[in-house]
Amino acid sequence: MTPGDEVVVALDVGGTGMKCALVRPDGATVHAERHATDAARGPEAVVGTILDVAEGLAGKARADGLTPVACGIAVPGVVDEARGVAVWSANVGFRDVPLRDLARERLGLPTALGHDVRVGGLAEARLGAGRDAGHVLFVAIGTGIAAAHVVDGSAAVGAHGAAGEIGHILVRPDGPRCGCGRPGCLEAMASASAIGRRYAELSGAPATAAEVADRAAAGEPLAGRVWTDAVEALADGLATGQALFDVATIVIGGGLAQAGPRLFDPLRTALRERLTFHREPRLVAAALGDEAGCLGAALLALDTLAKESR
Numbered sequence: 001m002t003p004g005d006e007v008v009v010a011l012d013v014g015g016t017g018m019k020c021a022l023v024r025p026d027g028a029t030v031h032a033e034r035h036a037t038d039a040a041r042g043p044e045a046v047v048g049t050i051l052d053v054a055e056g057l058a059g060k061a062r063a064d065g066l067t068p069v070a071c072g073i074a075v076p077g078v079v080d081e082a083r084g085v086a087v088w089s090a091n092v093g094f095r096d097v098p099l100r101d102l103a104r105e106r107l108g109l110p111t112a113l114g115h116d117v118r119v120g121g122l123a124e125a126r127l128g129a130g131r132d133a134g135h136v137l138f139v140a141i142g143t144g145i146a147a148a149h150v151v152d153g154s155a156a157v158g159a160h161g162a163a164g165e166i167g168h169i170l171v172r173p174d175g176p177r178c179g180c181g182r183p184g185c186l187e188a189m190a191s192a193s194a195i196g197r198r199y200a201e202l203s204g205a206p207a208t209a210a211e212v213a214d215r216a217a218a219g220e221p222l223a224g225r226v227w228t229d230a231v232e233a234l235a236d237g238l239a240t241g242q243a244l245f246d247v248a249t250i251v252i253g254g255g256l257a258q259a260g261p262r263l264f265d266p267l268r269t270a271l272r273e274r275l276t277f278h279r280e281p282r283l284v285a286a287a288l289g290d291e292a293g294c295l296g297a298a299l300l301a302l303d304t305l306a307k308e309s310r
């Protein structure tokens, strides 16, 4: 076995799909495949698919003359990384699933279980837009808003596996009710879903966040108002993040980052207006796209392997 033969089996499990890959220790993907999660089948069936897919990837590696050395799995929700348990997930239905040990048993490989956004942040901080920054805040903005605080290549997990819930910073006490039950969370103002929903409520016509951004750029006043409100709320949330973490770089990922300068130009200005003595972080778009979670799962697995062999 030469070092160049080693690969990690990596899976990023989402509410609708699983991104899966064989990844070399340097972060290069040698094989990628996608599968449906089909969460409506229930958590047991989803776990069965995860194990089957992981086993299939390990077999594929061996058939190609590669050596699978570890497995990394990323899932959404609340994840206890130390115990390897998927504690709770709204969109996949997990409740206290010991996924790490199940995968370790099936594959016979050291396995790590991570949180999708935290490992995504890990990948952006080590291989993507936050490379060489040291202190990075990765913020994923899609149907929800979540963050990962990465220091020197390691993401903080929190005492209960729930660090990084920046989407539930209170920014507008009189604002719309959040999915968590409280009015005024950042996520209820500025997630891609919230932007589309707010525009639809005010205009009576459905629209995606991207369409709201387009219409705002084209000069439509209502779209402009909704977009500006979201950007201001985001800037409030990011200013709080910067006060807490003092990072060098904030990496914005998820669907909303695709709005490009329509998001980044006003957001940079609004964030700058809110900072007093805090240093302004570099504000950049994520570089790894939707592969970040899968690459991050691989990195987490490699970290676990390094720790176990020490």
Ligand SMILES: [Zn+2]
Pocket: 167, 168, 178, 179, 180, 181, 182, 185, 187
């Ligand atoms: Zn909330």
